[in-house]
Amino acid sequence: MEVGLFIPCYMDALEPEVGISTLKLLERFDVNVTYPFDQTCCGQPMTNTGCHKEAEETEKLFVKNFSSFDYIVMPSGSCTNQVRHHFDAIQQTDEVLHVRKNTYDLVEFLHDILKVASFPWANFSHKVAIHYNCNALRGLRHASMSERREPFFSKPKDLLSKVKGIEFVELERPDECCGFGGTFSIFEEGVSAKMGQDKVMDQHRSGAEYVVSADSSCLMHQKGCAMRMGVDLKYAHIAQILNGDLS
Amino acid sequence: MSDLQQEIQPKGAKIKGNKPVNQLEAANRFIAASAHQQMHDQRLWDLRKKRDAQMHLIPEWEELRDLASDIKSHTLDHLADYLEEFERNAKANGVHVHWAKDAQESNQIIAGILKEHDAKNLVKSKSMLGEECLLRQHLEEEGVTVIETDLGERIQQLDKEDPSHVVVPAVHKSRTDVSKVFVKTLNAEEGNNDVHYLATTQRETTRPYILNADAGMTGANFLVAETGAVVVCTNEGNADLSANTPPLHIVTVGIEKIIPKMEHLAVFIRLLSRSALGSPITQYTSYFSGPRKGGEMHVVLVDNGRSTRLASHKFKAGLKCIRCGACMNTCPVFRRSGGLSYGSVYAGPIGLILSPTYNVHKYRNLPFASTLNGSCTNVCPVKINLHEQIFAWRETLAEEKELSLSKRIIMTSLGKLFAHPKAYRMAVQTGDKLLSYLPHFMVYNQLNTWGRQRDIPTPPKETFHSWYAKNYMKKGKADE
Amino acid sequence: MSSREFILTQIRQSCHTERSEAPTVPFFHQDPANIVDKFKQSLIAMGGQIIETDPQDPYKFVKEKIAQSKIICSVVPEILGNRHLTETTEPKELQDIDYGVLRASFGVAETGSICLTEQDLFINTLGYLPQHLIIFLDPKQIVENLHDAYARSEWKQIHYAALHSGPSATADIEGVLIRGAQGVRSLSVLLIE
Numbered sequence: 001m002e003v004g005l006f007i008p009c010y011m012d013a014l015e016p017e018v019g020i021s022t023l024k025l026l027e028r029f030d031v032n033v034t035y036p037f038d039q040t041c042c043g044q045p046m047t048n049t050g051c052h053k054e055a056e057e058t059e060k061l062f063v064k065n066f067s068s069f070d071y072i073v074m075p076s077g078s079c080t081n082q083v084r085h086h087f088d089a090i091q092q093t094d095e096v097l098h099v100r101k102n103t104y105d106l107v108e109f110l111h112d113i114l115k116v117a118s119f120p121w122a123n124f125s126h127k128v129a130i131h132y133n134c135n136a137l138r139g140l141r142h143a144s145m146s147e148r149r150e151p152f153f154s155k156p157k158d159l160l161s162k163v164k165g166i167e168f169v170e171l172e173r174p175d176e177c178c179g180f181g182g183t184f185s186i187f188e189e190g191v192s193a194k195m196g197q198d199k200v201m202d203q204h205r206s207g208a209e210y211v212v213s214a215d216s217s218c219l220m221h222q223k224g225c226a227m228r229m230g231v232d233l234k235y236a237h238i239a240q241i242l243n244g245d246l247s
Numbered sequence: 248m249s250d251l252q253q254e255i256q257p258k259g260a261k262i263k264g265n266k267p268v269n270q271l272e273a274a275n276r277f278i279a280a281s282a283h284q285q286m287h288d289q290r291l292w293d294l295r296k297k298r299d300a301q302m303h304l305i306p307e308w309e310e311l312r313d314l315a316s317d318i319k320s321h322t323l324d325h326l327a328d329y330l331e332e333f334e335r336n337a338k339a340n341g342v343h344v345h346w347a348k349d350a351q352e353s354n355q356i357i358a359g360i361l362k363e364h365d366a367k368n369l370v371k372s373k374s375m376l377g378e379e380c381l382l383r384q385h386l387e388e389e390g391v392t393v394i395e396t397d398l399g400e401r402i403q404q405l406d407k408e409d410p411s412h413v414v415v416p417a418v419h420k421s422r423t424d425v426s427k428v429f430v431k432t433l434n435a436e437e438g439n440n441d442v443h444y445l446a447t448t449q450r451e452t453t454r455p456y457i458l459n460a461d462a463g464m465t466g467a468n469f470l471v472a473e474t475g476a477v478v479v480c481t482n483e484g485n486a487d488l489s490a491n492t493p494p495l496h497i498v499t500v501g502i503e504k505i506i507p508k509m510e511h512l513a514v515f516i517r518l519l520s521r522s523a524l525g526s527p528i529t530q531y532t533s534y535f536s537g538p539r540k541g542g543e544m545h546v547v548l549v550d551n552g553r554s555t556r557l558a559s560h561k562f563k564a565g566l567k568c569i570r571c572g573a574c575m576n577t578c579p580v581f582r583r584s585g586g587l588s589y590g591s592v593y594a595g596p597i598g599l600i601l602s603p604t605y606n607v608h609k610y611r612n613l614p615f616a617s618t619l620n621g622s623c624t625n626v627c628p629v630k631i632n633l634h635e636q637i638f639a640w641r642e643t644l645a646e647e648k649e650l651s652l653s654k655r656i657i658m659t660s661l662g663k664l665f666a667h668p669k670a671y672r673m674a675v676q677t678g679d680k681l682l683s684y685l686p687h688f689m690v691y692n693q694l695n696t697w698g699r700q701r702d703i704p705t706p707p708k709e710t711f712h713s714w715y716a717k718n719y720m721k722k723g724k725a726d727e
Numbered sequence: 728m729s730s731r732e733f734i735l736t737q738i739r740q741s742c743h744t745e746r747s748e749a750p751t752v753p754f755f756h757q758d759p760a761n762i763v764d765k766f767k768q769s770l771i772a773m774g775g776q777i778i779e780t781d782p783q784d785p786y787k788f789v790k791e792k793i794a795q796s797k798i799i800c801s802v803v804p805e806i807l808g809n810r811h812l813t814e815t816t817e818p819k820e821l822q823d824i825d826y827g828v829l830r831a832s833f834g835v836a837e838t839g840s841i842c843l844t845e846q847d848l849f850i851n852t853l854g855y856l857p858q859h860l861i862i863f864l865d866p867k868q869i870v871e872n873l874h875d876a877y878a879r880s881e882w883k884q885i886h887y888a889a890l891h892s893g894p895s896a897t898a899d900i901e902g903v904l905i906r907g908a909q910g911v912r913s914l915s916v917l918l919i920e
Contacts, residue, residue: 007711007712009665011711012675012710012711012712013675013710014704014706014707015704015707016707016709016710016711016714017707019711019714019715020711020714023715035715035719037668037712037715037716037720038668039668040664040665040666040667040668040671041661041665041671043665045658045661046658046661046662046665048619048638048641049615049641049645049650049654049658050614050640050641050642050643050644050645050650051645051650051654051655051658051659051662052642052645053645053662054658054659054661054662055662056662057662057663057665057666058662058665058666060666061665061666061668134618134619134620134621134622135619137621138620138621138622138624138625138634139621145625146299147299147577147622147625147626148309148625149302149303149305149306149308149309150309173292175622176579176622177579177618177620177622179579179618180618181617181618181619181620182618183654184615184617184618184619185697186696186697187271187615187654188271188274188580188615188616189696189697189699189700190271190274190275190278191271191274191275191278191580191583191584191616192618193699193700193701194278194284194583195579195580195583195618196700196701197700198288198583220704221701223702223704224697224701224702224703224704225700225701227701227702228700228701228702
């Protein structure tokens with residue numbers, strides 16, 4: 001199985017350790033992982049701002065980098081959502097359709113494709129609150145959504161339950177948006193920060209030691225808020241826990 | 248609570264003619280009034296929680312939403328036929344039916360009916376269409392006294408402020424804010440901010456207006472084509488009083504409010520109040536299919552941009568809206584910024600998609616007041632794809648050259664940068680340490696707002712890219 | 728062109744030419760056995776009250792309730808009031824009534840609603856201007872849910888009817904629940920044939 005690894009631009013620059021955890025985690029399974037060297041971004045900042053034309057070349061480059069793989073995997077629900085649901089600026093060739101269809105977020109890939117049964121190398125004896133990125137939750141359906149009348153399920157929780165030691169704590173508003181929202185965090189800074197602060201307080205009240213998410217972008221925003229507020233909470237990407245890099 | 252009672256209520260967006268409304272500026276002022284903001288957030292979140300509880304009591308909830316959505320889509324596809332059917336049946340019941348293509352014509356028709364009956368005093372229940380048409384202002388200019396009879400709407404009328412929410416119009420005010428308004432306008436006791444006292448004051452001062460009114464006006468939640476009936480949902484009973492006490496009842500309603508049959512009405516009544524307030528039904532669900540004994544009833548069917556919206560393949564789904572406000576209650580941006588920050592009749596997610604259809608330039612910033620989180624779409628009882636429409640509006644704004652200059656410049660540069668791996672790597676690996684490590688969309692603008700309330704991530708020693716080159720690739724290849 | 732023609736023409740340009748049938752709605756019945764209990768629970772949840780019946784005198788508690796009041800307007804034969812409505816009574820003349828006593832056409836278990844038609848009300852404002860309402864309701868006339876309710880024949884026989892689900896209420900100031908915003912302050916139901 002040939003897997004192309006995409007590392008989101010912000011993760012490449014700011015949280016390389018999450019990329020490393022992802023790569024090493026994938027290598028534990030029977031897959032051949034390649035990191036195409038010319039990758040940049042998924043195009044989300046432009047597309048979400050309405051600038052689809054400006055995203056065209058970025059999308060083309062992405063397809064060029066990844067069309068030869070069986071699966072394209074990335075440790076980000078948000079970027080996966082962009083590729084799967086919003087790669088519309090370019091002509092929909094067979095290559096493009098192949099890329100869109102076979103792009104998976106790390107959680108989905110482990111849960112639905114590899115169907116991983118255990119992470120025996122990992123141990124994480126902490127109280128954990130899960131944070132769902134909105135695109136991962138409502139776009140990719142990582143978990144059941146609180147607004148809908150549907151049976152409970154949670155792919156991240158399923159995976160984390162296979163790690164020894166974790167105790168889950170529940171938030172009062174389990175799937176409220178944290179206010180990151182990509183460019184929203186910059187263009188609408190006041191509202192974004194307020195949402196982030198409220199999220200941090202909800203996490204703090206839940207008794208969590210760690211907040212774990214499949215998206216680093218939300219975490220970066222929440223961590224920034226928590227540090228400024230002086231709230232003692234740690235933030236980790238799910239890849240770091242599942243690979244046993246944190247304990 | 249004492250903070251809340253001392254804090255001054257923040258006002259809404261500053262409207263400057265046709266200039267784009269600066270929603271964020273008003274939102275920031277609302278957030279700065281932290282006690283008001285917190286009350287607002289908690290009150291609306293409480294409605295959302297009550298809505299969820301109701302949903303869990305109804306096994307067929309999602310089926311009802313599907314039905315509601317299908318009925319609305321079907322009706323919009325056959326709108327002209329159903330409007331004609333309604334007109335036919337309403338007329339047969341003795342109702343006068345009028346058609347208005349825009350706000351101005353609607354206002355003229357209503358003023359005309361009032362003049363014909365020499366009606367100088369009008370009592371009115373809440374109607375978003377009335378707000379949309381600036382009906383009250385128009386009638387007051389014509390010398391008609393207009394009294395709002397819904398408590399929240401009356402508070403807003405007396406405070407000369409627009410409703411901040413389609414269902415709970417004064418949700419942004421504290422009891423002290425209301426008390427101050429009533430002291431000034433209704434001769435209420437100074438310093439008495441007891442909620443029962445305030446509600447009673449309004450009841451007692453409004454009732455004489457109702458008893459002596461020449462005409463009553465209501466909006467409509469639904470029109471039933473099959474029976475020619477108007478359905479109005481309220482909790483206070485003020486619509487029934489306004490419609491049944493004076494001899495003249497005028498209904499003003501948007502053409503999209505029509506549904507085909509009585510069996511469809513059940514679906515919407517089951518969903519409406521559960522979605523809006525988390526109560527199984529409004530206290531009063533009233534059905535008017537003709538004038539009362541000795542009375543006269545008029546229905547004004549108003550277009551005001553709706554037929555144009557119907558022609559827009561992208562944005563026509565907004566016409567399915569039943570004005571329950573659930574999207575506002577769940578919207579994390581709305582709860583933080585307050586309904587008046589949007590500077591438009593319709594606020595929150597539904598406002599983001601409706602407002603630009605009225606004036607694309609003035610409301611061009613609104614579609615950006617969203618994180619595209621999608622919660623609104625999930626709570627919508629008629630399944631309007633709200634967050635997808637917000638997303639689509641951004642594209643339309645870009646196409647119509649209605650993006651702000653800063654957004655346009657940043658996105659053009661980013662688009663170029665991300666398309667060229669070498670240039671991109673140069674930008675990441677070289678230059679100022681801070682700049683080099685912050686994601687580009689965060690620093691690629693003069694605003695550089697990230698660090699105002701958030702710590703900037705500590706830059707790592709190397710990027711993933713460099714680490715991979717060092718550890719996984721032969722020297723030389725990585726530098727290609 | 729009249730505005731009517733203008734609007735209809737505009738709309739027809741974006742309407743489907745092919746006529747399709749409107750969706751049909753199932754009745755979603757669940758528990759018809761428990762209908763009266765469910766009605767009581769729902770009514771109480773909406774702020775209404777249930778008046779108990781005394782086997783000796785079914786109207787005992789109603790009579791006790793209204794005994795202290797000055798003006799009672801009853802349009803049911805079982806209870807004698809002191810305000811009589813005639814064909815020429817103006818709607819606003821009902822403003823000083825303390826208790827209105829009337830019989831509802833039917834009830835809805837799902838929501839605790841009772842349906843008052845213009846015939847039940849005699850004068851429509853009887854449902855709103857009195858301070859309190861006492862409603863007689865035949866338990867056999869309680870339907871399970873709103874689908875049943877809107878399938879009833881009453882709607883097509885009258886010009887006005889309303890589902891009352893408890894008394895008038897508002898929570899417009901800080902979410903504090905107030906009974907009796909503009910309409911009645913209390914609504915009590917006596918289940919009796």
